[in-house]
Amino acid sequence: MLAAILALGLLAVAFGLMLGFASIRFKVEGDPIVDKIDALLPQTQCGQCGFPGCRPYATAIAGGEADINQCPPGGETTIIALADLLGRDPKPLNPENGAVKPKMVAIIDENICIGCTLCIQACPVDAILGAAKHMHTIIAAECTGCELCVAPCPVDCISMVPIQHNILTWKWPAPPPDMRPG
Amino acid sequence: MSGPADPIRLPPEPPPKPRLWRFSGGVSPPYNKTMSSVHETTVARLPARLILPLHQHIGEAADPLVKVGDQVLKGQQIARANGYVSAPVHAPTSGRITSIAEYPIPHPSGLSALCIVVDSDGRDQWRERAPLGDQFAALEPSALRNVIREAGIVGLGGAGFPTYIKLNPGHDKVIDTLVVNGVECEPYITCDDRLMRERPSDIIQGLIIARHALQARQCLIAIEENKPEAIEAMRRAIEGLENFAVVPVPTLYPQGDAKRLIKTLTGKEVPSNGLSMQIGVVVVNVGTAAAIYRAIYHDEPLISRYTTITGTAVAAPRNLEVLIGTPIRELLEQCAADSSDLGELIMGGPMMGFALQSIDLPVIKTTNCLLALARSKQPPAPTVMPCIRCGACMDACPVNLMPQQMYWHAKAKDFEKTQEYNLFDCIECGCCSYVCPSHLPLVQYYRYAKGEIWTAEREREKADLARTRHESRQARLEREKAEKEARRKAKQAAMPQDMGQQGREAKQAEIQAAMDRARQRRDEAIARVQHQREPTPPASAAAPDGSRPDDDHQT
Ligand code: SF4
Ligand code: SF4
Ligand code: SF4
Numbered sequence: 001m002l003a004a005i006l007a008l009g010l011l012a013v014a015f016g017l018m019l020g021f022a023s024i025r026f027k028v029e030g031d032p033i034v035d036k037i038d039a040l041l042p043q044t045q046c047g048q049c050g051f052p053g054c055r056p057y058a059t060a061i062a063g064g065e066a067d068i069n070q071c072p073p074g075g076e077t078t079i080i081a082l083a084d085l086l087g088r089d090p091k092p093l094n095p096e097n098g099a100v101k102p103k104m105v106a107i108i109d110e111n112i113c114i115g116c117t118l119c120i121q122a123c124p125v126d127a128i129l130g131a132a133k134h135m136h137t138i139i140a141a142e143c144t145g146c147e148l149c150v151a152p153c154p155v156d157c158i159s160m161v162p163i164q165h166n167i168l169t170w171k172w173p174a175p176p177p178d179m180r181p182g
Numbered sequence: 183m184s185g186p187a188d189p190i191r192l193p194p195e196p197p198p199k200p201r202l203w204r205f206s207g208g209v210s211p212p213y214n215k216t217m218s219s220v221h222e223t224t225v226a227r228l229p230a231r232l233i234l235p236l237h238q239h240i241g242e243a244a245d246p247l248v249k250v251g252d253q254v255l256k257g258q259q260i261a262r263a264n265g266y267v268s269a270p271v272h273a274p275t276s277g278r279i280t281s282i283a284e285y286p287i288p289h290p291s292g293l294s295a296l297c298i299v300v301d302s303d304g305r306d307q308w309r310e311r312a313p314l315g316d317q318f319a320a321l322e323p324s325a326l327r328n329v330i331r332e333a334g335i336v337g338l339g340g341a342g343f344p345t346y347i348k349l350n351p352g353h354d355k356v357i358d359t360l361v362v363n364g365v366e367c368e369p370y371i372t373c374d375d376r377l378m379r380e381r382p383s384d385i386i387q388g389l390i391i392a393r394h395a396l397q398a399r400q401c402l403i404a405i406e407e408n409k410p411e412a413i414e415a416m417r418r419a420i421e422g423l424e425n426f427a428v429v430p431v432p433t434l435y436p437q438g439d440a441k442r443l444i445k446t447l448t449g450k451e452v453p454s455n456g457l458s459m460q461i462g463v464v465v466v467n468v469g470t471a472a473a474i475y476r477a478i479y480h481d482e483p484l485i486s487r488y489t490t491i492t493g494t495a496v497a498a499p500r501n502l503e504v505l506i507g508t509p510i511r512e513l514l515e516q517c518a519a520d521s522s523d524l525g526e527l528i529m530g531g532p533m534m535g536f537a538l539q540s541i542d543l544p545v546i547k548t549t550n551c552l553l554a555l556a557r558s559k560q561p562p563a564p565t566v567m568p569c570i571r572c573g574a575c576m577d578a579c580p581v582n583l584m585p586q587q588m589y590w591h592a593k594a595k596d597f598e599k600t601q602e603y604n605l606f607d608c609i610e611c612g613c614c615s616y617v618c619p620s621h622l623p624l625v626q627y628y629r630y631a632k633g634e635i636w637t638a639e640r641e642r643e644k645a646d647l648a649r650t651r652h653e654s655r656q657a658r659l660e661r662e663k664a665e666k667e668a669r670r671k672a673k674q675a676a677m678p679q680d681m682g683q684q685g686r687e688a689k690q691a692e693i694q695a696a697m698d699r700a701r702q703r704r705d706e707a708i709a710r711v712q713h714q715r716e717p718t719p720p721a722s723a724a725a726p727d728g729s730r731p732d733d734d735h736q737t
Contacts, residue, residue, distance in 0.1 A: 011668070021664065142647065165293065172632075172633045175627055176566075
């Protein structure tokens with residue numbers, strides 16, 4: 001009896017300590033320049049930049065360990081914004097990191113899915129719903145299109161499809177360039 | 183302001199001219215209105231099939247209430263409003279629902295969206311109707327607004343903003359003036375003009391209802407001076423009504439823009455980014471007013487409207503009263519349009535309208551005009567030249583913007599700068615493009631810049647969401663790791679103190695002992711079986727010790 005009470009009590013204390021520790025450990029130190037860089041990154045969390053997420057890449061840029069042209073999802077817009085922020089010259093995207101692609105969203109073929117949960121473990125933004133041995137599905141609005149769930153799937157039931165424009169997301173195209181006289 | 187009155191043009195003594203203000207800028211394009219405005223409006227033929235987009239208004243698309251195969255009656259609600267800023271859709275005639283799917287809709291994108299298709303049964307049979315009639319006056323404004331909402335009424339002047347929201351200024355705001363927009367300043371369009379001439383009392387009844395909903399003091403009916411017949415008809419319709427006035431306003435594009443009109447009538451400027459309600463004014467279109475009347479006095483939802491069919495490709499231009507959902511092809515046929523020579527088909531007018539990709543699109547609630555231009559009569563597209571910084575665009579802009587600066591920045595994709603020049607105050611009226619000697623597609627640049635800014639904003643929001651989700655996932659993973667660790671430690675600690683290493687050894691010994699016992703019993707049992715088999719006992723005899731050979735299974 002005493003042992004059990006002791007055990008529970010200790011469990012509670014240990015949990016509390018661990019939670020407290022985690023919250024301190026994960027408190028983002030207010031490094032303003034990292035925050036500012038991170039705010040410009042697309043948060044796809046795909047790792048194509050060579051870092052395990054956008055914030056580590058932002059930290060690396062701030063520390064001078066990475067260049068500003070390593071984020072393919074951000075493309076030209078992000079590079080220009082970073083160049084602006086850091087007072088550097090924009091440069092083209094480093095092809096080693098990948099190419100600019102249209103925005104994608106992952107789709108799980110729910111007839112094939114075996115419910116192995118491997119994709120859930122891979123998704124950096126918890127955008128996949130499902131339980132072990134039950135069919136999984138992707139919350140399209142929260143999918144960043146990082147493609148990290150595609151490779152782990154043992155039955156190849158996840159595919160990336162380009163996001164379709166609808167009348168609410170459609171935008172007017174740029175006018176054709178001006179013509180010169182003659 | 184005006185010279186001595188012309189004794190021939192003014193039969194009865196007109197009321198004294200109220201003071202008017204002049205907004206800056208504006209242009210006077212060729213109006214091209216008489217070709218359609220001289221003809222009486224006719225009712226368009228009942229189409230065999232109607233296509234009803236669920237998104238014909240500003241806000242959320244409506245939610246279907248029917249399924250394929252359902253029989254519907256004229257006026258029956260087939261899709262309900264989805265949220266506050268939304269509007270329901272009604273069946274414009276009786277028939278059967280044959281499809282609920284994506285079809286191309288009239289939209290600058292040319293994209294498809296969800297539509298309900300009604301195949302007409304030709305009977306045009308109404309659902310049960312229970313008009314409120316004069317009883318509306320006994321209703322609370324909020325209840326009245328609800329009736330207007332359920333009737334699917336949206337602004338018919340072009341924007342398609344749900345009308346019941348406009349009629350709800352909030353209890354802290356007092357609305358002094360209800361302005362009725364009968365200006366119709368855009369070239370070619372004459373549907374409001376014809377409506378004012380043909381159904382002035384519908385409009386006035388609608389206004390009385392709207393005024394009640396708003397509790398507004400006065401009601402001003404603004405009509406451009408180039409529509410004397412409409413002015414006359416409306417003047418006659420308000421005879422004997424107090425605090426109603428018809429105000430002829432100068433013919434100048436874009437006089438019909440709500441904020442310009444308010445300036446003309448009151449001299450007040452609506453603040454940038456603000457609503458006219460903030461200065462106590464609400465503006466509704468004449469068509470909207472008539473729709474309100476039909477909803478209250480005939481229990482008739484918004485299922486039809488006046489649409490102008492005109493342009494150089496149309497042999498018999500005029501206005502038609504059309505059911506929402508009617509394919510444009512049928513209307514063009516009824517007005518003897520030459521579809522083999524169709525160069526451009528525009529919904530709306532030449533200044534603010536947009537090109538349609540197909541003539542098989544349906545008429546929607548905001549289709550005020552279909553402008554079909556003949557290919558053979560189109561002037562060649564002017565050559566676009568570089569900006570010469572002449573400043574003509576600035577003089578023409580009715581919003582006092584600097585179109586030239588916005589153009590340069592939009593072109594350089596410096597959208598932040600375009601916003602500094604108040605891009606979002608631009609009403610896309612097209613005055614600047616109209617006067618530009620270099621024929622620059624200025625408005626296209628502003629639309630493009632606005633779209634880029636909105637998209638960037640949406641992406642920013644999505645990125646913020648992804649960041650938060652990623653961070654909370656990281657925190658969760660770390661927490662789970664910590665919890666696992668804590669559990670392991672706790673288990674270890676839960677063992678009684680004096681039973682550390684020693685206790686574990688004792689337990690090991692216990693397990694070992696149990697395993698040994700088990701092996702022993704098993705060996706004994708095997709030996710027993712072998713022993714029984716050797717002397718071969720009598721068939722039915724049990725073992726001498728009473729145990730059975732299968733006992734060893736239990737060890
Ligand atoms: S490459 Fe992927 S992980 Fe790296 S910054 Fe860009 S979006 Fe983030
Ligand atoms: S009117 Fe045209 S050419 Fe003149 S300043 Fe404006 S954009 Fe330039
Ligand atoms: S389109 Fe915009 S910038 Fe051009 S004149 Fe109209 S309000 Fe001004």
